[in-house]
Each structure stands twice: as structure tokens, then as C-alpha cells.
Amino acid sequence: xxxxxxxxxxxxxxxxxxxxxxxxxxxxxxxxxxxxxxxxxxxxxxxxxxxxxxxxxxxxxxxxxxxxxxxxxxxxxxxxxxxxxxxxxxxxxxxxxxxxxxxxxxxxxxxxxxxxx
Numbered sequence: 001x002x003x004x005x006x007x008x009x010x011x012x013x014x015x016x017x018x019x020x021x022x023x024x025x026x027x028x029x030x031x032x033x034x035x036x037x038x039x040x041x042x043x044x045x046x047x048x049x050x051x052x053x054x055x056x057x058x059x060x061x062x063x064x065x066x067x068x069x070x071x072x073x074x075x076x077x078x079x080x081x082x083x084x085x086x087x088x089x090x091x092x093x094x095x096x097x098x099x100x101x102x103x104x105x106x107x108x109x110x111x112x113x114x115x116x117x
Contacts, residue, residue, distance in 0.1 A: 002054040002055075003054075004050060004051040004054040007050065007054075007111075008107065009050060009104070009107040009108060009111050010047050010050045010051060010054075012100060012103060012104050012107060013046040013047030013050055013069070013104060014047050015100055016043050016046055016047075016076070016097065016100050016101060016104060017040075017043045017044055017046070017047065019043075019096055019097040019100055020039050020040055020042075020043035020044075020076065020097060021040060021043075023039070023080070023083070023089065023093065023094065023097055024036040024039050024040055026088070026089055026093060027083070027088050027089075028088070031088070035079060035082070035083065035088070038079055039076065039079045039080070039083075042072050042075045042076040042079060043072075043076055045068070045069065045072035046069045046072045046073055046076070046104065047069075049065045049066070049068045049069040049072065050065065050066065050069050052065050053065025053066055053068075053069070059115050062115060063112060063115050063116065066108055066111060066112050066115070067112070069108060070105060070108045070109070070112070073101050073104050073105045073108065074105070076097075076101055077098065077101045077102075077105075080094050080097055080098055080101070081094075081098075
């Protein structure tokens, strides 16, 4: 069994979850069941899929869970951009999470390339 908690890519995912929850606290209550829920679920999906993939016996299965985590990154990035477009938050409030998401995407790509070899 692999110890996913030692993986930097998983740890960054946890940081993204923290950022997402902090960001969604700034949103209006009427978005509680819309964007707030969607953003938090996308963020939680990132480290969750990295962790679940680490339990798989084959590299192919692990790779698939990393693909899902990467898809959640892209989904979350889009949702955060939507917050800016809708003027719920400003760029200063989203810069930290967007930077973390971009770093996470690069880390996932690199990790997936290692598994592919």
C-alpha cells in the first residue's frame, strides 16, 4: 500500500480544499446549493481521487484516478473563473487558489508521466 499522505501532489490538493472553503465563505447565501456546493465538491475530489488511486494495484488504475483528479482541477479552475466573471469575488481573492490549481495541474501531469513510463 502506498502512503498517499506523503505525496506532495496530495498535500497540495489538501491546500486547495482549504482555499476553496475559505473562498466559498465569501459567497452570498443564495449560492449555497449552487456554486458553493459545486466548488467545494470539485476541490475535495482532487486529493480524494489521488488517495483512492494510491490503493489500486495496477499503475493503469492509479493513472485513471489521477486523470479524474486532473479533471476536477480543470472543473474547479473554471468555477473560480466564473466567480470572477459574475463579480462575486475579485482577482485578489482568487489568485491564491488559482495559483495552487495551476501548480496542482502541473504536478499531476508530471506524476502521470512518471506512471506512464
